[in-house]
Amino acid sequence: MNVPAWGWFLTIGLMTVVLVVDVFVIARRPHIPSMGEASRHLAFYVTAAILFGLFVWWEWGGRSAGEFYAGWLTEYSLSVDNLFVFLLIMSSFRVPLRFQQSALMIGIVIAIVLRGIFIALGAVVINAYAWVFYLFGAFLIYTAIKLARGGETDDDEYHENRLLVWVEKTFPATKEWHGVRLVIARHGKRLITPMMIVILALGTTDLLFALDSIPAIYGLTKEPYLVLTANIFALMGLRQLYFLIGGLLKRLVYLSIGLAVLLGFIGVKLIFHALHENNLPFVNGGEPIHGVPDIPITVSLGAIVLILGVTTVASLLKTRRDARAAAAAPAAIDSSSGTRRGSS
Template sequence: MNIPVWVWFATIGAAILVFAIDIFVIARRPHVPSTKEVGTALGVYVGAAVLFGLGVWYFAGSTFAGQYFAGWLTEYSLSVDNLFIFLLIMAKFAVPEKYQQSALMIGIVIAIILRGIFIALGAAAINNFSWVFYLFGAFLIYTAVKLSREGESDDDEYEENRFMKYMERRFPATQDWHGTRLFTRVDARRLATPMFFVILALGTTDLLFALDSIPAIYGLTKEPYLVLTANLFALMGLRQLYFLIGGLLKRLVYLSLGLAVLLAFIGVKLVLHALHENELPFINGGEHVPVPEVPISVSLGAIVVILGVTTVASLLKTRRDNNLRSA
């Protein structure tokens, strides 16, 4: 794709405007959003994502449109898994409901910044080193194995990492909430508020998910513009999705397993692509390996099937378990 510079600036500018308006509204009136409010906003964001994909189809063709939709669905599904961790973080720190929107919005902004950095680094690596696909593929397969093991666990509590434990020791803090402020003064002492640690927890979580999601989407498209827009549309409406399906997330018991299968599929696809483009001298003498590559139509179909089966199987199991408890 040959994307003019003005299109890049227009896209980034529009995204900044949307998020700025969202932040301004939340800052003015912290509240627990109604189902109608989040449902309407989420419908607008999803509709905009679909319309954008149709626009890609019209201006750039079905192949790039397929890459965009595959990337968007993958990033969206990974973001849903991210939401489950957000729920655990909110519960861990006992965040009042009216402040959860502010915490989520800051977490999403952090996610956008981190993903933007990784998108740029990924594009630079791909343009200069074709062997990076080996690393991306191996990392996704490793992540898939790790995620599948976590999916078999019944642990539903957020465990603080070493960085969080260090920061809690490093910063004197108050246990009281002071609105959405990160720091406050108590008896002339400057103390961190619980919101400060919530933001840190969300930020470190975003970093881990960015490490997974960027290699995953580069396995579906090598176009940085599509990678960027797929990520932006996946993050838009994430706050509303949190409030709309918070209870449903706990019913998606096979979500981690489904995402593990999805990441493994993309990881294998990346390794096949790396072999096809191989330039490493110790593999096939530095020559391309004649292996089949997975077309984007197959990738898109596989993503839809994996996510669909995961959702249906999760809901059936949850309903069956509830019936057994009530029997």
């Protein structure tokens, strides 16, 4: 896959224009988006991603398109897990509802910039050291086990990272909200606002999630162009998803298990790939191991769709059963109480 320099500049330029317009529109009119508005915007970004995948298919073939779609779906599903933490951040900092959209938008822009740097570094490391796939694979399997055990979803409180603690201790801040302003002047001093701290919390927290998602997508494609565009498309639709499925998130009770299976699958795929390109002297004498199965992108894409589909359906069935059981319980208690009263 050979992407010319003008292709990079054009892609990044167009996406930058869309994001800048989005930021300025929201900044001029902070508000709580309606379900219809969020649905329309989300449909726009999802449609744009699908059309971009078709363009990749037309320009570079079905394999590249499959890698883009697999990466985009993986990043999107991992981003849904991010929303749990985003909700905790908004609650922890008591962000007014009308400002949440602005905070999310700017936080996502910061996340895109930081992920772009992370992706570039990952590409350099992968090209220089093939054995890094062993590390990526092992890390994803470790993360999958941790997720399956509930190690990352049990916390109902948000804990500030060290950067935020340092910012709050170093820079004078005001506790009052001043709209969407990040800095205000008071008595000749410049003070940062809660909005600045919330945006930093969202951006840096997403970067921590990138420690899982970037190795995961590099397990599906080694093309930095596809890695970057899949991440951008996933993040661009995240704000609308936040307002649409805030209630649905509580119904995805098996999300952690589904993501654990997904990350575990990609982790195994990465290790298989590392064995195919092995050059570590203490593994098979530094020679590649060709007997290990090579999982094609079509199988990977099918597995991702199946895992996410089963996770969603199983979660919704479970919450529906629980809701019916909870509704039936009071009726059973009332019935038994009535029987006792009648017998007395």
